[in-house]
Amino acid sequence: MEEGIRVVIADDHPFTRYGLRMLLESDPGITVVAEACDGREAVRHVLEFHPDVVVMDVKMPNGDGLWATQEIQRARPGTKILVHSEYEADPNVMAAMRAGASGFLLKAGDVTQITRAVRDVAAGAWIFHLSDTARMRPWFDQLRTARRDGAFPQLTTREREILNIIAIPKQTTHTAAARLGISHKRVENALTDIKTKLGATDRADLIALARAAGLGVQP
Structure with a gap:
């Protein structure tokens, strides 16, 4: 049997975490392996449970989503980060993408898209919710190249x-x-x-x- 997609939810609001868990686990191919209420806990859960995807809030105490994304990508670069933000124009979202996140969704968007987004990100796609995706596509292409060129500095x-x-x-x-x-x-x-x-x-x-x-x- 094919192993399902393992997910960690990181959000400081318990009701948001509960809602995300219910939505994600309505898909039989997705399993929520842990929930985190802050950035440091998110990093610990990734190191412990080795999820495929982290659904990451941006603004959290004790290490925000940007810091957690950087730490996760440093420790386990194969982990996909799907940023879940309230604001499309939040500069932390773009910073998280530069740090290694694979996409983001707006919290005010269609919540039913979250399971598909998790599946797509786990499969290697880039997911983003922007009003002008055509304008941003070259930026993402440059970001992908920069990430590749800077990957694994410990290698010769x-x-x-x-x-x-x-x-x-x-x-x-x-x-x-x-x-x-x-x-x-x-x-x-x-x-x-x-x-x-x-x-x-x-x-x-x-x-x-x-x-x-x-x-x-x-x-």
């Missing part, structure tokens, strides 16, 4: 090259070795080091982290 240039190739669909360690003109053994050794540096459990986890960060493009 060669390790990033290898990881980028491995994250491309249908590419293997043999094709990575051929593309880079190095031995297959060197690629395998590099992948072992990369997994250790990124805290990945296996090859599939490593590829998921790479694609979430924007890698997996033709060099």
Whole structure:
């Protein structure tokens, strides 16, 4: 059976958390694994429960949504953040997107969209609720490129090259070795080091982290 999407809800209003839980768990493919009332608790829950998606309020005590997004992306960059904000023009929303969030929805919007948004974000889509999406699309393209180029600073240039190739669909360690003109053994050794540096459990986890960060493009 396919494993469902694991979600953490982070919001300082208990009624909002309750409503989000009811909406999300009406979808049999989504499971709310934890709720957080502030930013620090959100980070702790992500580290403990390893959710696929965090539905993140922006304005919370003890570490707001922007701070929590930055910390989560630093600790577990494969986690998708869906910002849930009251105001479209809130500068913290754009800052959260720059920090690594994958989208945002307005709290005053159609609440029935939340389950679809969570599913889309978990699948790698960008979700945003803006009045002029065409105007913002180039900004998001630039953001995606900037995030990819700045991803995983702990890796060497060669390790990033290898990881980028491995994250491309249908590419293997043999094709990575051929593309880079190095031995297959060197690629395998590099992948072992990369997994250790990124805290990945296996090859599939490593590829998921790479694609979430924007890698997996033709060099």
